[in-house]
Amino acid sequence: MxxxxxxxxxxxxKYQLIDMQxxxxxxKGLVERIxxxxxxxxxxxxxxxxxxxWNEAPIENHVQACQMMLSALTDKDFGVVKSMDEIxxxxxxxxxxxxxxxxSVVIDDAVEAAIEENIPLGPLHNPANLQGIRACxxxxxxxxxxxVFDTAFHQTMPPKAYMYGVPYEYYEKxxxxxxGFHGTSHRFVSKRTAEFLGKNPEDLRIIxxxxxxxxxxxxxxxxxxxxxxxxITPLEGVLMGTRSGSMDPAVVEYICNNEGLTVSxxxxxCNKKSGLLGISGVSNDMRDVDDAATKGNPRAQLxxxxxxxxxxxxxxxxxxxxxxxxxxxxxxxxxxxxxxxREDVMQGFEFMGxxxxxxxxxxxAWPNVHEAVVSADDxxxxxxxxxxxxxxxxxxxxxxxxxx
Ligand code: AMP
Numbered sequence: 086m087x088x089x090x091x092x093x094x095x096x097x098x099k100y101q102l103i104d105m106q107x108x109x110x111x112x113k114g115l116v117e118r119i120x121x122x123x124x125x126x127x128x129x130x131x132x133x134x135x136x137x138x139w140n141e142a143p144i145e146n147h148v149q150a151c152q153m154m155l156s157a158l159t160d161k162d163f164g165v166v167k168s169m170d171e172i173x174x175x176x177x178x179x180x181x182x183x184x185x186x187x188x189s190v191v192i193d194d195a196v197e198a199a200i201e202e203n204i205p206l207g208p209l210h211n212p213a214n215l216q217g218i219r220a221c222x223x224x225x226x227x228x229x230x231x232x233v234f235d236t237a238f239h240q241t242m243p244p245k246a247y248m249y250g251v252p253y254e255y256y257e258k259x260x261x262x263x264x265g266f267h268g269t270s271h272r273f274v275s276k277r278t279a280e281f282l283g284k285n286p287e288d289l290r291i292i293x294x295x296x297x298x299x300x301x302x303x304x305x306x307x308x309x310x311x312x313x314x315x316x317i318t319p320l321e322g323v324l325m326g327t328r329s330g331s332m333d334p335a336v337v338e339y340i341c342n343n344e345g346l347t348v349s350x351x352x353x354x355c356n357k358k359s360g361l362l363g364i365s366g367v368s369n370d371m372r373d374v375d376d377a378a379t380k381g382n383p384r385a386q387l388x389x390x391x392x393x394x395x396x397x398x399x400x401x402x403x404x405x406x407x408x409x410x411x412x413x414x415x416x417x418x419x420x421x422x423x424x425x426x427r428e429d430v431m432q433g434f435e436f437m438g439x440x441x442x443x444x445x446x447x448x449x450a451w452p453n454v455h456e457a458v459v460s461a462d463d464x465x466x467x468x469x470x471x472x473x474x475x476x477x478x479x480x481x482x483x484x485x486x487x488x489x
């Protein structure tokens with residue numbers, strides 16, 4: 086079966102068509118600047134070659150974006166399917182499933198309504214995800230669709246891990262609690278770690294470190310999430326590309342009062358202008374921050390140190406939460422590609438039985454990135470690099486659900 090993966094943003098639509106026979110990517114594309122009134126943009130790559138590189142008229146809405154996606158996929162010259170009917174199902178990435186969804190589901194009107202109900206928890210992403218779902222259902226009415234939630238894997242957390250210490254009524258009335266994100270990645274990577282080590286997930290305590298532009302860590306005990314660093318929104322946790330990560334919430338009021346900002350203006354700063362970018366003043370991209378730090382920029386060095394220190398603190402606390410750890414796994418843009426950061430994060434963890442093999446770890450320097458154990462042979466705790474693949478995880482869930 087061929088499965089289309091869709092990740093809709095407020096003004097963009099990313100897609101990938103996967104052949105489930107061998108899980109190969111048949112086509113990959115991006116429609117951008119939807120509904121912005123300016124020139125739209127659509128690019129589509131097949132076999133790594135750009136077959137569409139279009140930059141002309143405005144794109145009105147997500148329905149038009151879906152139609153553009155389908156006409157690229159079915160194009161008579163370069164298309165990868167003869168007709169839309171060859172697409173067996175669509176898997177949608179959805180940010181927030183709230184407490185309602187602990188697994189992926191086939192989309193029907195009730196699921197759409199539940200995603201809509203969760204808009205207050207995911208005000209930026211859920212409306213966009215819904216637009217993508219509605220547009221696809223409109224242009225592919227007979228095709229089954231599945232929603233895969235970023236929050237679902239974390240639904241196994243116990244209340245002591247997901248509750249915030251504010252009055253209980255806010256949990257009851259407003260569903261204020263930790264939800265966690267990147268769940269599809271943490272699930273994929275932790276499962277793959279067990280397979281790679283030839284172990285049963287039931288016998289493993291794993292800490293997965295998804296470190297990218299957005300970063301989160303997850304404690305996975307016996308295959309289930311027991312804690313994660315992101316919270317009610319993706320703002321909590323370690324320092325990220327542009328997000329502040331955890332801090333005393335009184336910082337928000339203090340800055341608002343002194344700078345004449347509203348809470349939402351300040352939260353926008355915490356989400357978009359903080360983190361590596363805000364501290365270094367250089368960039369949100371770790372490569373630029375690393376370059377600047379190497380050249381002696383003290384703020385870039387500080388941003389890097391804060392990230393490394395934050396990751397180390399979570400690793401320590403999750404080892405405590407699980408009464409130990411068997412594997413620490415690095416994934417996503419920084420986790421997979423930045424061997425030096427992995428080396429720095431794992432410095433001095435011998436007290437916990439985790440010893441990195443500096444040479445093995447360095448041998449994985451970009452572009453030689455692949456699944457590997459990078460801990461020393463005598464390390465009790467395995468340290469691994471496992472590249473994440475959220476699209477494959479979404480495609481597998483979709484296939485499983487539509488085959489039932
Ligand atoms: P992601 O959000 O997973 O795409 O990750 C983005 C982050 O990964 C950025 O901070 C990049 O600097 C980092 N990254 C991506 N590719 C590389 C690379 N080849 N070497 C070092 N860092 C990289």
